[in-house]
């Protein structure tokens with residue numbers, strides 16, 4: 194086991210068989226060693242900085258029907274909302290005042306926000322906050338859409354691959370195509386975005402071999418950003434009785450991803466904080482280096498319910514900022530308010 198851990202940290206790779214074997218033989222001591230090696234590698238690339246991104250969840254409408262997600266179109270009990278262009282810009286302005294220089298605009302796959310609507314929003318954001326980075330996370334769109342938004346000034350795009358197993362993907366995403374999602378990721382990369390991929394841990398039917406496939410996909414694709422979080426069942430979805438993912442299993446994936454893609458930007462997700470009050474801190478100590486405080490207006494926040502019991506639902510952005518800053522300081526890291534680009538991207542402002 195020690196030899197595999199050495200290979201992973203020195204050569205940044207393991208074969209599929211080695212990953213499966215490693216996952217099947219982990220002991221509490223080995224987990225700790227894995228986390229501390231991941232932390233060391235993260236420090237070599239990003240020091241003690243934890244980058245912050247103000248998250249604006251601007252629409253809970255979704256045309257997709259992913260079995261795991263509370264926003265799925267078949268969930269008739271979901272409350273839907275859309276923020277206007279002005280409301281989105283207001284959220285960013287509040288975040289900018291608090292010091293954030295990186296914003297993530299995320300939504301269900303809502304085509305109400307057409308290419309024209311989205312380019313207007315991005316242009317206005319870039320005009321008003323020229324020193325801030327804008328990340329989009331609005332799902333699968335056309336190449337023309339992605340290009341137009343990039344030309345309007347969007348810097349980054351998050352599109353988790355969700356699972357690198359085509360069979361598992363198909364079982365969770367009715368009417369969607371694994372190949373199309375992967376094509377979207379390649380197109381985003383080709384256009385020039387800093388691209389984020391990622392997956393959930395603890396999906397029904399997911400095996401250690403599936404997780405090995407996820408890690409190997411990340412190794413091959415080398416995304417600039419990697420989002421890994423536990424799957425949390427939502428009571429109004431077909432997966433309501435599933436067991437869901439655990440914090441420990443997710444930490445192992447975060448640490449292994451850090452060792453395989455050493456320079457990636459990796460968030461300590463809200464889902465980790467939801468399962469465990471110190472889940473985000475644990476993620477930071479296992480290789481994560483980004484936090485994403487929510488800037489959406491308080492009155493609509495609980496309606497962006499991918500899963501239930503989400504944390505920070507009633508916290509004003511100012512409170513979120515100081516709470517996170519303190520949590521991060523306790524782990525020995527420091528919250529950063531710069532654009533927080535990937536180290537390969539030298540963005541000229």
Ligand code: SAM
Nearest residue numbers: 261262300301302330331332353424425499500
């Ligand atoms: N619609 C966009 C897309 O498809 O990329 C972005 C929004 S989507 C709701 C954001 C992410 O939430 C998904 O990529 C998925 O990994 C995660 N997610 C959805 N349901 C979840 C659940 N029940 N537990 C944990 N994460 C979930």
